[in-house]
Amino acid sequence: MSTLMAISIVVLALIGLGIAAIFLHIVVWLLGAILGLFIYFIPSIIAAARHHEHFLWVLVLNIVLGWSGIAWIILIVWAILGERREPPLRRLSADALNPPAR
Numbered sequence: 001m002s003t004l005m006a007i008s009i010v011v012l013a014l015i016g017l018g019i020a021a022i023f024l025h026i027v028v029w030l031l032g033a034i035l036g037l038f039i040y041f042i043p044s045i046i047a048a049a050r051h052h053e054h055f056l057w058v059l060v061l062n063i064v065l066g067w068s069g070i071a072w073i074i075l076i077v078w079a080i081l082g083e084r085r086e087p088p089l090r091r092l093s094a095d096a097l098n099p100p101a102r
Contacts, residue, residue, distance in 0.1 A: 040062075040066055040067075040072075041062060041066070042076065043058055043062050043066070043072065043075035043076045043078070043079045044058055044059045044062045044075075044079070046076065046079040046080060047059070047078075047079040047082070050079065050080075050082070050084050051084050051085045051086070052079055052082045052083070052084065052085070053082060053083045053084070053085050054078075054082060058075055058078060058079050058082075061075055062075050
């Protein structure tokens with residue numbers, strides 16, 4: 001009876017290890033996918049953070065052409081060197097403090 005119990009404990013332990021390995025494998029793949037998407041959208045993230053004047057164009061071109069390395073590099077350069085806009089909240093507060101002259 002003790003041999004049967006030992007074998008069942010070993011089998012259950014191996015099943016548990018297999019489930020843990022599958023879970024870890026899925027977690028690693030998901031983290032890799034998230035990191036890959038983050039790297040893919042770096043030009044759009046930079047453009048959004050800088051309040052780029054043509055942020056939507058950068059985003060659309062990043063989605064459509066970002067897979068090609070040349071377009072991705074051009075989009076990063078454009079996101080960094082493009083003209084900045086004043087953030088919307090600063091524009092509103094500046095308008096509230098400086099109302100137009102009548």
